Amino acid sequence: MNELREKAKELLLNNTVKLIIGYANGNGHNRTYPFIARNAADANRLVFNEYCVNNLAVYLTRKEFKGKGIIGIVAKGCDVKAIIQLIQENQINKDEVYIIGMNCNGAVNQLDNSFEKTTLAQKCINCTVRTPALYHALIGTTKDIEEPADTLGEKIKEVEKLNADSRWDFWEAQFEKCIKCYACRQVCPLCYCEQCIVDKTVPRWIESSAHTRGNFSWNIIRAFHLSGRCIGCGECERVCPMDIPLSMLNRKMSIIAKKEFDYSAGVSLDSPTLVGTYNMKDRQDFIK
Amino acid sequence: MDEKLITLNNLKIFAEELLKANYTLILQDKQGIRWEKISNSDELHISSKLKPTKASFKEFVFSKTEPIFYFNNKNDGVELIDSNLSAEKMVFFGSKPCDAKSINIMSKVFNWDYKDNFFNTKAENSIVIGMLCEYRDEFCFCTSVNLSPVSSDGSDLFLIPTDENNFAIRIVTEKGREFIQPFLKLFAEGNPETTDQIFKKINLPEKGFESEVIRSWIGNNFEHKYFERAGEICLGCGQCAFVCPVCHCFDIVDEECGYSCGRRMKNWDACQFSLFTLHGSGHNPRHNQTQRYRQRISHKFKYYVDKFDEILCTGCGRCSRGCPVGIDIGQIAKEVHSLAANKV
Amino acid sequence: MNIYKPELMVIKNIIDETKDTRTFKLQFKDEEIAKSFSFKAGQFGEYSLFGEGESTFCIASSPTRSGYIECSFKKVGKVTSALAKLDVGDVIGFRGPYGNYFPIEEMKGKNVLFIAGGIGLAPVRCVIWNVLDLRKDFKAVTIVYGARSVEDLIYKKELDEWQSMPDVKTFVTVDPGGQSNDWKGEVGFVPAIVEKAVQQSENTIAIVCGPPIMIKFTIPVLTKLGFAEENIITTLENRMKCGLGKCGRCNVGNVYVCKDGPVFTYQQLKTLPAEY
Known part of the structure; x- marks a missing residue:
């Protein structure tokens, strides 16, 4: 947590980023919610834990943030997949986002905001991006986790x-x-x-x-x-x-x-988008 | 106050008799998602400890979508055909006080001056059997909006579990008295003093704010930057409005069914959608999410109170439990209360 | 009683005011309704084309002229585009009249200043004819109307008629650059023309209707002339669906524009959040 906050402070103070989209603790002990940090005091409220289920990449294309300078974002591996896909689809400029990648040990399954069950979220089962594929800074470490069946x-x-x-x-x-x-x-x-x-x-x-x-x-x-x-x-x-x-x-x-x-979305900046690319070799026989 | 007693076993028989008498019984479903009709008294599952379902029972009195009339464009003119008003007799069984109150609150807007008979018919055909509530989580705040887990306001009959297999039932309204009349053989006489004792022992959620303080603060601080915090993270979906037991805004749209005929529909709508207030000219009086969020809070805690003398909120906490980005209306009201207290 | 079900009206006449604005003259199909129908200046209706939907416009004709109503609309969305394709004899739906109205009775014995911009003349036209049809009940009548260009002026015949009336002062203006070669009217924005045309505010009611930007710059001119806030009256054009104070769309602050409005004095408007 300290590592994240220090990094966030540094980025905000030296004007690398205009703001950071991250998570802060919500009301009640087991909740986080999306939080926009604009200064050092805000940076001290940033958190990262298994309750950070939201995919914050959704904010990158919103008109309140898009094109308003370099935006910092606290992102898990799966969130980074969305960022990669957004860059690939020309929705955001890769130079206008600063990814604070988080090594992730899984998020909890959320029935609703009251978190009655704390099993591993479905999306975390068989996860291949517990370390994000793309980042400007990487925070935390991964550890072995127990994964339920898919x-x-x-x-x-x-x-x-x-x-x-x-x-x-x-x-x-x-x-x-x-x-x-x-x-x-x-x-x-x-x-x-x-x-x-x-x-x-x-x-x-x-x-x-x-x-x-x-x-x-x-x-x-x-x-x-x-x-x-x-x-x-x-x-x-x-x-x-x-x-x-x-x-x-x-x-x-x-x-x-x-x-x-043989395509997976959001995996690499080098692979062109599936539906945005015309290929003579594309198969059509799956259309029934 | 009139009070009866009934065993769990007789309550099931009561449900069976009601089904036989052509009542539709509507209960919280077992998955905790919404209210469902049951066809068999064995499915009667009620408990004061149930968590509120994700959606309220609003859908049964104010449909998510319903035809308001049908039209037929013919060569010699247009024919308009009325949509049938539902005659279904509905019983909301085991409603929490925060749900039970909803029909009365919405009734205000659907009946000032013009009367909406789509709502009214269903409301008149409804019997609300409320039930004392023993569920608590950090999202509940009924006591802050003039309700409580023991409030029978809005219920026609009110169930109070006295032990695992026995209930007291209070007759709250005349409508409730008439409704229960044919089934009285299943009930024994009760003593209101005993249940008053039960009420006293019920642990009430802490009152987090004074709604009157919120109302006056909004009136004086409309432009306050406080609303920006929720506004900038709010994604503008309609989850909060649609699961809310009292949000009642709607859209009117035409649907074609075939070449020349169709129907006009009344559909749920929400003030959090950017299109809600968008003019044809492109002008949007509430052009950002902060303004739209402020409208939600203001309508609930100020406008509706000023206009109809009711808070447009029952403190059920559904919108907060389900908000995709964790915006917590109870917490916001609490924070507004402290802003007001500090005179910021 | 189904409050959402419209009555049927037949299009009796169509005037193409501009390239995208039309006026319909409408009569109720049912004679009983035609006889019993009445409204007041400033009220509006929900006009519908079945299969397309409903749209909100003011009643643009004067209540002093019974037997029909008129409405003017600009082709902007789904419903108005479909309405623009209709012909004389076609049938549309109408619900109304809804909302409050201009205080004609209180205006009697006073001077009346009408200020309108663009299609904002539609609701004002209703009051203008109401006043002119009862001309002796009112003192001086002044009309200031402007549009972006000569082509955008609506009710052109009536503008000529008002200009030819000896007891009505009428100023018609177009925005700079919007004049044609043979344009003989004023050139300039509405607020500037008001400043030029109006000298006093005593015993005068100003009725102002037009695009938000016009209203924004006209109000200070009127205030400078000494108009009290309660003597400046306008009508709001919030998006509406039901018109009955139910659907919540036109809710601004404590009011439902469709029921508590659409007519408001500037004094009342100032108490509302600026969400209109």
Whole structure:
């Protein structure tokens, strides 16, 4: 913690960064929330621990911060994947972000902000970026952690085994719950569109009503828009007040991207984006 | 006050009788997500210790989406067809005081001058069986907004567990009395003094702020930079408004069903969305998230109080438990209270 | 009673005011409603095209002229673009009248100064005709109207009519650069023309309506002339959906613009947060 605070102070005092997007302790002992540090006193409030579940990369494209000078950001390996993807998609300039990379030992699974269960978060299981792939400064050390079984992979396999009708029923029961609060979109670092397709009214592509039909179009189209782009931070599923297993959709699309195109989003600054790159050799036979 | 006693076993029979009498029973679901209809009295799971579900039961009286009428564009003109008002008789079973109060609070806005019969019909067809609440976490603050875990305000009947298998039930409203009348054989006479003793032993959440202080501080400090702190991290989703038992803003949109017909829908909307106030011209009276967050707090603790003499908040803590970035409305109100106390 | 269900109105006449602004003359399809319908100057309605949605405009015609209403709108969004495609004889939905109104009764016996910019003339036009139709009840009437360019002026015929009236002083202006070769009116921004055209504030009510920037610079001119804040009246154009004080969209401070407004005195406006 001291290392993080000292680094933050140094960056702010010598004007390397204009501000630092990090975490501070919230009300109650087991919570952190996104916090913007602008001076040394603020820097002393920064924390990093297993409760730092938020992917702060979402703030980098917001108009309050974007293009306003070099922004420092406290980022776990998974958050850095989002930053890499944002740079790759030309949403942020890599010279305008200063990554304080955090060696990460996993975040807790969060039912809601009251943290009743403190098991390892789904997104941390089989994590390959406990040390971020890109950083300007690296803080902390990794240690061995106990990882539970990958239940998400199991759940996907189970649904894959169902026939089309039963799969439809499964997702209908999930999407029926959706209340169109758009927390999934707002919290997603890669949902940065100035105008989301669901808000377009001329013509209206997606019904804004939260009935099953409108919910299907919204959730499926969002999953498609994130195909080959989702970095798997699991934020959408974490914040969904209706507990819709959105990670199943996103993980499934990632599996396809990996299998068919040997592509994983947010891994390296050197690999061009999947959907932004035309390749004559791209396979098409997966379209059924 | 009239009070009856009922055993857990008889409560189940009561539920069964209600189902037989065509009542829809609506309870907190077992996953803690939302309120659900049950079709069998065996599913009756109620407890004063349950955590509030992520979503309130608002959806049943103020639908997340509902048709307000249908239209048919024909060659010789337009035909408008009324949407049927629901006649479903609903019973909210085991509602916490912070949920029970919600219908009365929303009723104010849906009934000043013009009357919204979509809300009113459902509200009139609802019976709220409230229940004493023994759940506490750091997000609860009902005692700061004139409610309490033992408040029967908003309930028609109010359940008080006396031990594991027995309940006292208070008849709070005339509506509740009429409702329970056909089932009285399942109840024994109770003694209000006994339950008063139970109430006294209930551990109340600490009062974190005076709502009246918040109201007057907002009135005098509208431009205060305090709101920027929440405003700059708020991501502008509608989670808080949609899980809130009393947020009631809505949108009206048309939906086509086929070439020439369709329906006009009334859908939940939220003041935290940037599009909420955006004019066709591009002008947006609340153009940043700080202003939108300030609107949320101000509407709850000042505007609604000034206009309808009710705080637009029941202290249930749902918005804070679910906020993607951990904005805690109770904590904010507490901090505003201390700002006011220090006259900053 | 379904408060959200509109009545049907037939488009009786269409005037293309500018390249993107239209005026509809509307009559209720149902004769009983046509007979019983009444409204006051400043009230508004929700106009709908089924399948597209509803849009909020003021009633731009005067309550002194019964049997029809008129509305003027600019093509900006989904609903207005669709309305702009309609023809005479087509049917649209109407809910209203909603909101409060200008204090015509209290204005009687006083001078009236009308100041409008762009499409802001629509609500003002309603009051202008209301006053002119009861001309003897009012003292001096002055109209100052401006638009970005000659092409952007609306109600052109009526501007000529007002200018030809001996007992009405009418100043029509366009922003510098917006004049055509044969333009004979004023050139300059509305606040500057007001400063030139108006000399006194005594016993006068000013009705001001137009883009926020125009209002912002006109108010100081009026204040300098000695207008009391309660004698400057405007109408707000917040985004609305229900018009009934339910949906929350037009909530500004303690008021719902659709119910407590849209007509406010400058004195009342000053007590509200600047969120309009």
